Every structure is written in C-alpha cells, then in structure tokens.
Amino acid sequence: MGKTRSSKNKTGASSRASTSKAEQPTATDLIAQAHAYLGQSNFEQAINSLALALDIEPANREAKEILGIAEIEGGDVEKGREHLTGLLPPHVQDPAPSTYLYLAQTAPTPQEALQLYESAIKLLESKIEAFSTRGSGMEEEDADADVDVDVTKEELMKECITALVAMIEIWMSDLCFEPQASSECDTLIARALSIDPNDIDALLTLSSIRMSQSKADEAKQVILQVSRLVMDVIDRIDKAEDEGEAAVTSTNTETSDTTGQDRMADEADSNPVVRDLPSIPTRHLLTRLLLEHHQYVQALRVNDSVRREDELEVEGCYLEGWAWYCRGEAIEAGDEEGAKEKLPEEETLPSKNECWTEALSSFMECASLHESQEHPDQGILAHVQELIPLLEKAGIVVEVDDEEAGEDVDMA
Template identity: 25%
Template sequence: MGKFQRSKVTTRQPGSAPAPTYTVNDLLTQANQALDTFEFELAHQFAMRALQMEPQNLAALEAAGSIEVELELFNEAKEHFLQCVKIQPNSGYSKFMYLGQMSEQLEAISYFQQGVNLMIAERAAMPQDLTKGSEYLTLSSKISSALCSMTDIYLTDCCFEPNAESQCEAYLAQAIQIEPVTPEVYQTMASVRLSQQRVDEAKAALAQGLALWLGSDPTEEDGPTPDYETRLALVKLLLETAMYDEAFTVLNGLIEENDQVPDTLYLFGWANYIAAEEVDESSPTADEERQEQLENAREALNACVKLWHATESTDQPLLQHTQELLETITQVLGPEIEQEEIEGGEIEYEDDDEEMN
C-alpha cells in the first residue's frame, strides 16, 4: 500500500503581507471606476461580488441592476430593482424609473407614477434658494420625461384603455407645468395631436419644440439639444406633417454627428425620395431637381443597407422599405453603373462574354 500523504498546509511566513480584504464600498467604488471606462462586464463582476458579501445592500442592488440594464440583462436587472423596492418602497425614485422602462402597459404606468410621485415630493422639499439650481432643474426635466413616457404608453400599448386620451392630456399638462422649456414635451404633444387628426396643432407643437433648441450645440453638456434617438423620432414626425425643411435641418445635424446609424441614413434617403415627389412641376428645372433628389436618396439608402448588415440590425421593416424605395428609384433613374475602373475619364466595363469564359 502506498503511504498516506498528509496534505500540505500553507502558512503565511512571518513578515509577509496579509491577503487583501475589500468592503462592499470598496467593491462598489471599483464598479463605478469600471463604468467610467465603459467596462461593463468588469463593473458587473464587482457589483455581484458586493452582493455576495451583503445580499440586501441597497447600493449594491441598485448598482447591479443599472449595470445589467447596460448589458441588456433585463430579467436580472428587474429582479434586483424589485428587491430594492421591497427594501425601500417609499424613497429613491431611480429604481421605479428603471422598472417602468422594463415593464409594459399599465404595470409600466404604475412604476413610472410611483417614481414621479417621489420626484415631485423631493422637488417640493428643496429649499427655496435651490429652486433655480441645476439639481432642481435636472429633477424637473426627469419628471417631465417620465410623464412623456407615460403619455407614449397610452398612445401605443394602452391606446384602447377608455381613459387613454384623457390621461395623455393630463400628463402633458402636468409636464408643461413642471418643465415648460423641454423639447420632448412638445414632441410628445405633436404625437398626441396627430393621433387626434389635429395636424395643424401637431405642426404648431413641433415648431414650438424646435424653437427651444434648434441652432444650439448638440455636443454641449447638459445643453438643450435632445438626444440622438429623440431627434430621430422627431424627423419621423416632421416628415409625417410635411415639415420637410425642418426635417432636413435635423437630419443634417444627425448625419454630421454620426453618419453610421442605419435609421438616420434610411430617413435621409426617405426624405429625399419624398422631396423628389414634391418637386414643383411648373419649375423649369423640375427634372434636374427630381433627379438630384433621387440620386441623393439612392446614395443614402444604399449606405443604409450596407450598415444594416454590418451592424447586424434586426429591423426587418426598415430593410424591406429601403429595398422597395431602391427598386422604385431604379425604375426611374435606371440601374446604377457598375464601374470596373476609371482611367483617363472613361469608364471601362467588363465584357460579359469574357466573364463567362
């Protein structure tokens, strides 16, 4: 028989450094530092390590949930925020905002409403000398944005609720009262007016919202310019209400900011296609104008298709409409020239017979 081998016990040598120990606060600090450099996976590891140490720690639960939203781990995030609600149901609005975004229909409305109530209470409790400060204004903007989200839910998922229209009007009125200079409110109002077939009022709301930010610097921190996604939605409303000049102004700003977004290129192509259809036939240059608009549309739509595949987009309706537009443009302009190479100003084509041999 072999001899029994006693396991070796490693002992710390005198004078050697002890194993490092971390507190929950240390781990959450590390998570925040990782977030600052967009290392979401690493941040999540730190947050989960903190939760292993203290499973009911509110800060750790909120940190884990917010990081999981960034990682699109929505089921895990929702579970962590629900735990936060159990621990602290009557304060801390952020968890309710997250839950509202991850929920649907009336459940989402309920979470948003709880968050709005907490924000309004927090805003009302601020000392008078802070009512013009950045913290007060930021909170007002968040309340207004949440009310717009609630309006959007009643416009879409809950549109068949008997009180849908009255709720939309109530939320909009409250949002304007709280933050009358937020472009998002007037954009949401335009959506409501369009759903009511009140097109002129929708145009007026869009114009009012545009006047609040158009011409400002989109890169300015905390500036009045709406975020990229909000401006994309705005372009759709501007096209729907035939406000083409304004649509192109917003689109040009979006493309200058980031021209690698399929939705932006699609809308730019779609806008040019519409502009071609709207060319004044009485103009002596109508044909040239129409051709230029269609060529611009084709260039943007071709770029959209390439980006759609490159980014592995899943928006099939966008791709389908883009391809339909390209087919229609080809019927008008003819097929694009397949260029082998250009030498001396002449285009050289491949010979079909040679290609077959």
C-alpha cells in the same frame, strides 16, 4: 543565523499579507466593475461582482438596486423585482425614485406601472422643489436633506418628464380604450410641460396625443415648434463652427474661438432647455414627423445633424435618402408646401433629378452600411432595395469618384 532567517520570513509574510489585503477590491470598486459589465451586457459577471460587494457591505443600497437591475436584464425578472421591492417601504423609509422607475418598467399590469411611475414622480417633484427652496433662501441644513449633490435640478426635471411621458404611453397603448384615456393624457402632458414647456420629448408626445385626438393641425403646429427649437441649436452650432474656422486664420485664434464658444454657451444658459441637441432617436422621430407633414428641408437639416454626429448611422442615412426622394416628388408634383423652401447653401431650388440623385446616393450608401453592420431593421433595407431600382429605372445615375469606386457605393 536561524533566528535572523526566521525574523526575515515573518517580515516577508507580513508584507505579503499586507499587500494582499491592500489589493482587495472595495465595495465601491466592485460596483464600478458591475457597471462596466452591465455596459457590456455581461449580466452574469455583473451579478457576481455585486454579490461580492454585498458580502463586504450587506446594506449597500446601490449594490442592491444594481443587482436587481442586472437580474432583470439577465432574464430573471422575478428575482430582480424581489431585490428592488426590498428597497421600498416598509423595508426602507427613504426610497430612491430610480427604484420605482425600474419596477414600473417591468410591472405585470399597466395599472401597477402607473402607480409606480406616480410614486417616482412625487419623489422627483419633492427633490425639484428642494432645489427651488434652497435657492429662495431656506436654511441649507433643512433644504439639503432632499437635495442630491450628484444630480442637477435639470436632470431631475428631465427624469420627471420622462416618467410622465411613459405614463402617457401606457394610456395611449395598453389603456387606450379606457374612456378616461384622452383626459388622462391631457392631464399628464400638462404636468410635463409645466415642468419644462420646451422639452422636446414632451412636445413630441403632445403632438402624438393631438394626432390621436384627430387634431392634425394642432399636432403639426407642435411639430413645427419642436423643429424651431432644434433648428435654433443647429444654427448656433453652425455659427460656432464657422467662427472657429475663421479663427484658425486669425492671429488671435485662441481668443476668437473661445469668444464664439462662450457666446454660444451664454445663449444656451439663457434657455437651458435647448442648449444641446436632443438624442439621435428623438431627432429620427422628429425627422419622420416633419416628412409626414411635407417639411422636407427642415427634415433634411435635422437629419444632417445626425449624419454629422455619426456618418455611419444607418437610419440617419436612410432618412436622408427618403427626405431627398420626397422632396424630388414634391418638386415634380408642384407641391407648394413641400417644394418652396431652400437649404441654406442653395441659391436656387434643385430640380427633381438633382434631388433624386442625392436620394440614390444615400440609399446606396445605406444599403452598404446596413449589410456591413448587419443592422437588425429589415424594414429599412427592404424599402431601400425597393427604391434603388425605381430611381435607376428613371435614369438617375450616381457619379462616383475614381478613389471611391468599389467602396461605399459598390452595389454590384
């Protein structure tokens, strides 16, 4: 019996050891865990996970890069930059563009930042070229050396443009008084637009350059070009939604809806630059620029896409109110440029008071959202609190349904 009991114990211990070994996280698991911690701004735990990953795989470059990023984000910039620098030549022969980009963002001088961005851009351009060469019939084993299967050519193009725009921002801020600043901006934006002539962020940067060069008319034309690109996406989204709603009452719902979506996708494929709406911050910027140039209806339509995407977004709510307020002023002043357009759902132009009623409703909602979310932008709240009494003094009243009373617009 003793022998049998001993045998069972050995077997049980072996099983537990095997299970314990199987449950040990891999370096890949720990890196994924670190990404999750970074998403929660838990830099300490991310660093701990990455340290464990490097214990398992000391040469893992992804872990080293993310460790450097986590340290920088956690406040230890010097240590983080040291880790990232170790991933550049002469330490490694094939650095990743992302390493240069992260280092550029924390460079101690604008000149060093420019050099790091340029190094990243050259690597990105070579990868973009590899995609093009691959498509032109180059032997796959030769082309694939520079092609990352985890990214698309479009993603590389966007990353390259983003780096070029970052360089322009340095020339327009830290180095704006350098005699070559204007020409450098022109050269860099030309490079960005040669990669993608319809890139929204590049075009908005072009408008900023033209404004800084006192070329207001050219800047306005660029902004209107951007607006047309964004409107094209919005119109196609609206069309797809309308077709989808109509399909609900059809006997062939699935076929009709899919057809509409496929048609929208086909249009997007023919012009991949505008297949998706730009980011919310980019649409905020475009809305503000359209308002500056008295394009109130276009501003409302662009901002409406933000509101539909996130109805609780504070800045979108504020810009909605400001656009209606400015439109009302334009109508009152007889501003031909600002008052002649109608929204698609409008049969006639609204009156000043109708615009201001919409504005007051948005401002009151914005103030409520600002308070409930403890939003950090106090400038928005100050402006809203300045405009609400002005509109109320002008006799503007927001009618509230009984069900809504005491909810979003309760500003007592």
